[in-house]
Amino acid sequence: MYKLSKPNICEDEINAVADVLRSGNLVYGAKGREFESALERFTGSGSSRVVSSGTAALYIALKSLGIGEGDAVIVPGFTFPATVNAVIVCGAVPIICDVDPLTYCIDPVLIRQAIDSWQGQEKIKAVLPVHEFGYPADMLKILDIASEHNLFVVEDAACAIGSTLNGQHLGTFGDIGCFSFHPRKMLTTGEGGAVVSGNTDLVAKIEEFRNHGMTFQSGIASFERPALNFRLSDIQSAMGVVQLGKISQAIKSRSKLASRYNDLLGDEALLSLPSSIDGQNWQTFMVVLDDSLDRPTIISHLRESGIETNLGAQSIVRMPSFEPYVLGNTETPISDRLYFQGLALPLTEQYGVQDIDLIATKLLTVLNSA
Numbered sequence: 001m002y003k004l005s006k007p008n009i010c011e012d013e014i015n016a017v018a019d020v021l022r023s024g025n026l027v028y029g030a031k032g033r034e035f036e037s038a039l040e041r042f043t044g045s046g047s048s049r050v051v052s053s054g055t056a057a058l059y060i061a062l063k064s065l066g067i068g069e070g071d072a073v074i075v076p077g078f079t080f081p082a083t084v085n086a087v088i089v090c091g092a093v094p095i096i097c098d099v100d101p102l103t104y105c106i107d108p109v110l111i112r113q114a115i116d117s118w119q120g121q122e123k124i125k126a127v128l129p130v131h132e133f134g135y136p137a138d139m140l141k142i143l144d145i146a147s148e149h150n151l152f153v154v155e156d157a158a159c160a161i162g163s164t165l166n167g168q169h170l171g172t173f174g175d176i177g178c179f180s181f182h183p184r185k186m187l188t189t190g191e192g193g194a195v196v197s198g199n200t201d202l203v204a205k206i207e208e209f210r211n212h213g214m215t216f217q218s219g220i221a222s223f224e225r226p227a228l229n230f231r232l233s234d235i236q237s238a239m240g241v242v243q244l245g246k247i248s249q250a251i252k253s254r255s256k257l258a259s260r261y262n263d264l265l266g267d268e269a270l271l272s273l274p275s276s277i278d279g280q281n282w283q284t285f286m287v288v289l290d291d292s293l294d295r296p297t298i299i300s301h302l303r304e305s306g307i308e309t310n311l312g313a314q315s316i317v318r319m320p321s322f323e324p325y326v327l328g329n330t331e332t333p334i335s336d337r338l339y340f341q342g343l344a345l346p347l348t349e350q351y352g353v354q355d356i357d358l359i360a361t362k363l364l365t366v367l368n369s370a
């Protein structure tokens with residue numbers, strides 16, 4: 001079976017984990033700090049703090065900025081629901097903006113519209129762009145809008161470790177960046193994530209929200225506020241250090257495979273292909289099927305041929321469970337189309353060009369016989 005993705009775990013990760021197990025120091029400690037320094041060097045961020053998941057990273061980011069009841073946060077309509085869950089669980093209201101049909105990322109023009117037309121009681125405090133599938137959101141325009149309206153910028157860079165825009169690592173443009181190390185992402189620690197920021201006051205708050213609301217003065221713990229535990233274990237950080245060392249090579253391999261998909265599928269009228277840009281990590285390769293095609297049929301035909309495909313991400317306003325929480329605009333035709341017709345294809349650096357050839361050829365056959 002060609003899996004959509006598979007974690008790239010070698011003996012190095014296994015040995016690194018075994019070393020931590022033998023050391024007896026399992027919770028966040030020396031390995032966690034080593035992983036954080038490595039992340040800081042790799043991303044060029046001022047500070048990095050590892051946490052238990054990408055969702056925890058988003059939640060901690062919003063809490064650290066003081067976002068809660070009475071506030072609103074602008075989010076894209078097309079994303080993994082964790083982005084919006086973090087806003088809602090903090091007590092704030094998500095304002096949904098549609099995305100660009102080619103990059104799948106939030107459309108800055110619609111951010112402006114959402115701000116201008118907002119009639120709710122809640123005060124808009126932040127914009128939370130998602131670098132969907134590792135593709136950079138239009139950060140320069142988003143930062144302009146944010147500074148005009150005095151908004152915080154939190155980047156959901158869950159998919160974007162290793163991705164850059166104009167040479168700058170994603171997650172380092174705004175006030176806070178959030179990464180995920182779920183096995184579906186480019187770097188995995190099983191579960192895990194990281195928060196990055198260049199603002200030392202924010203980093204102090206991030207540390208508190210990660211660790212029971214604690215601060216330390218001369219080694220003495222003081223509980224500053226009620227907060228939860230979102231630490232990453234050193235068992236996981238040991239994996240992260242090894243994985244980070246392999247990521248640049250992985251991205252090179254993936255971009256070669258992505259261009260192969262583009263070459264083979266580019267002329268097919270029944271598909272539209274994702275945007276390519278230098279610096280993206282190709283975490284996911286999602287095509288969009290023509291409206292005439294029934295996606296479940298395509299997915300099941302491909303599965304019969306040993307190829308796993310799936311939807312890419314969700315349209316938030318099309319999910320009934322979010323209905324009570326979403327105020328303002330709920331017209332997001334592009335997000336809807338990506339949700340219903342998007343098809344994520346298998347892509348991992350562990351595949352070769354001949355695997356991509358086989359998958360693409362099969363996909364073309366299935367499309368044209370559907």
Ligand SMILES: *Cc1c(COP(=O)(O)O)cnc(C)c1O
Pocket residue numbers: 053054055056079080082083130132156158159180181182192193
């Ligand atoms: C994966 C993902 C998350 C959640 O990360 P977890 O580590 O699974 O909690 C959040 N946002 C986006 C865009 C994601 O792709």
